Amino acid sequence: MPGPSPLLDVRNLVKRYESAPREAPPAVDDVSFHVNAGETLGLVGESGSGKSTIGRAICMLSPPNSGSIVFEGREISRSSQNELQKVRQRMQIVFQDPFSALNPRMRVGEFVAEPLVIHGRYRNRSERRDVVAEQFRLVGLDPDAMGRYPHQFSGGQRQRICIARALILGPSMIVADEPIAALDVSIQAQIVNLLADLQERTKVSYIFISHDLRMVQHICHRVAVLYRGRIVELANVVDLYSNPLHPYTQRLLSAVPIPDPARERARQRSLGPLSFGNEGSLIEAREGHFVRLPSLP
């Protein structure tokens, strides 16, 4: 591919859970994509599509069975623990549930500072404190709250704390796995705006894993649609939403409820018990718009 090499290049990723029956297809089956610097790639699909498994595999929280993950020019899927430590300074993950991600007995300031301690940065206490305070401000929290405990914060504030920690080592990539799904509607927009602002400032890349297709349309540059462990369509967000090519993508988008009563009443949905093949190969139907040709019956 011409141009600068991508920040992350994933090739032929396969992840099979040991607990799954032998004959079951892998949770992630031959998935390839890339993410450029400063870009947001959306991974969408329904439960069991493999979207979260991909996120965890890329972060090596649940290493893949095969395939290659090249991040900042380095193959990381066969890295030693030592090398992974270095990778983790550059790639972080934010989870759905900010309630279970935080240690209830640790002051939130310490929680945010912990990566600095682990990676031996800013050994001077007061210097470290300043860095953490700056991080609090960056995510819209009052640095005076650093000494408090997680239960003293709301869900949205806790997600801000998790984002502050994820960003403190200056990563180039954040995998955000359903980061707003557990938050109230009035708080979701705050977090999505925060992620967008942080990207503008730091040029961080996101892999945004979500079942909320409206929010994905809003925040992502490109989107990959997953179905039963495979990418069935991958395109620029505008192309994907205005001209979906795969029947599964079409079905998915037609199911998304639109907050407009007149449009909802006029809508014809293509629903019904449908199943699609995910065999065949991904072809480039238009420039940058890839679709897996459905297998013929």
Next chain:
Amino acid sequence: MTDTSTQTPLLQIRDLSVRFRTDRGHVHAVNGVSYDLMPNETLCIVGESGSGKSVHALSILRLLPEPPAEITSGRIHFDGRELLTASRQTMFDLRGNGIGMVFQNPMSSLNPVLTIGRQITEVLRRHMKMDGRAAHVRAVELLDRVRIPDAASRIHSYPHEFSGGQRQRIMIAIAIACNPRLLIADEATTALDVTTQAEIIQLVRELKDEKSMAVIWITHDLGVVAGIADTVQVMYAGAIVERGPVDAIFNDPRSAYTFGLLNSLPDVSDVHGARTRLRQIDGMPPDLHALPAGDPFAPRNPYATERCFLERPPLRQAEDAEPGHLVAAWYDLRKVTRREAVG
């Protein structure tokens, strides 16, 4: 929409207040809620966690654990009966016959060690006094109606043998088994995939017409509301802040909270990927331990007036709005947003 002018309400709630006792004092979960629900009406109740939407529904069914919950005031009149003073037996009968319920997580509502056939027939035998054979036949019909494929043989399966969407269909089959006049669905599709959600909503729409049921659909998803509601009721901090016909609420919102919620959603008609900032609502939902004297949304409301901080606004007919479009606000949203658009 149904003509509601001449009918008697199926459900009448007046001045309902519910609080919970906690270590930190009382949580005021529902604060003076009053409304009518007409037969065949679909009412969507919108709100976020702590808005009181679920607690108020559980009080209709008398399913709140008392204590720690305590219904401190109110009347709930359903189909000719007063529920807050009803006996346990009356409530038990009513939950089978009069009001069907569907909750977010079907797995916790179904008994994992009984076949689904057993769980449906039990309801039919107990509440409809059917014998075993008739109940079995009816149970297969019900499963078939909610589109469980191969119902006659799947009736012998256990809950874990079904997908999440199918389990929710089974819950709906149980809820409608005794032809209730009211179906209450509390975040019934929230845990489901979007295509499954669309199918369940379609199913409930059909059943509502077939069975002439009223529906109370509790959700935080305004897209779902747009698709099914006749009437929308927006709740915040345990109170109704706005209520009205669905089109009026979406096209002419009068509460700054409703307006803020609608504005904070990404614009899906924008296919150009503009990636503009979302118009977020700042701040956080209020602490229900210590509600302010005034409008609980005032601290987050850019249009709040001085009075909003001092005195709680009553829910009343909005000016120059459709009849039945009610709002609890001291400010006039149309004026302040118009001024904003001009300035």
